[in-house]
Amino acid sequence: MLVGAQLRRLREARGVTREEAGNAIRASHSKISRLELGRTSFKRRDVADLLTLYGVTDDAERATLLSLAEQAGVPGWWQAYGDVVPGWFDAYLGLEQAACVIRSYEVQFVPGLLQTEEYARAVIQLGRRDVTGPEVERRVALRMRRQELLHRRSNPPKLWTVIDETALRRLIGGPATMRAQIEHLIRVSELPQVTVQIMPLCAGAHPGAAGPITILRFPEGELPDVVYLEQLAGALYLDKPAETERYWHLMNRLDIEAEQPGAAAATLRRILKEI
Secondary structure, eight states, rough: HHHHHHHHHHHHTTTOOOOHHHHHHHHHHHHHHHHTTSSSOOOOOHHHHHHHHOOOOHHHHHHHHHHHHHHHHHHOOGGGGTSSSHHHHHHHHHHHHHOOOEEEEEESOOOOOOHHHHHHHHHHOOOOOOOOTHHEEEEEEHHHHHHHGGSSSSSEEEEEEEEEEHHHHHOOTTTHHHHHHHHHHHTTSSSEEEEEEEEEEESOOTTTTTTTEEEOSSSTTSSEEEEEEETTEEEEEEOSSSHHHHHHHHHHHHHHHHHOOGGGGHHHHHHHHHH
């Protein structure tokens, strides 16, 4: 998706149509559309020809995009969980692993990257009577594996999350599960790469009340930010600057209206005593 988005921007900046781009790689305009949406694999020769057509002559920029295009064809570890991962979520898993900054707002649940095993199991089982025990455990294992990125030795991403207080007071899995989850949040919020803010109930209505938001930023300056909006049976991926800038402004407003990061531990301990 990221490589495709960059190719689309380069094409549009050069004023090249999809038909012209398709002719350059001996393909149809519909294939260019699929490439730009990240819905088909890349061939190195095709990417190299498109970069030439788009006037990209800088060796470093060409090497970066060609390398990323090759990496896009290598199966990620999460693809071993393909039996329990819906197609619309598969792309997010790859983006999450590549991000250097992950900012999120959660209104219903604790963020997946900060969930305990028991809490994750309870969330996965909510409203899913058709899910078998083995499938639940596979989903839990996937969620726990995702969290390893926060503890990797080399360049873990910066996670900055705002959690609505209602999510912390909702007894997912029962009191014992919720107590363990909040204790875990207190511990993980002390990691230098993790910032937790809480949106208090007294804040009233605020711009993020419509639903969860995740913004992903990547280390390569040429690649765009991605806004991920998860829905009941699908997700939206936004990467156009006009769209992502709007959500950055929204996230900044949420950060201002939420309690300051230093207050999170005290609020979590207060909620813990009340459970």
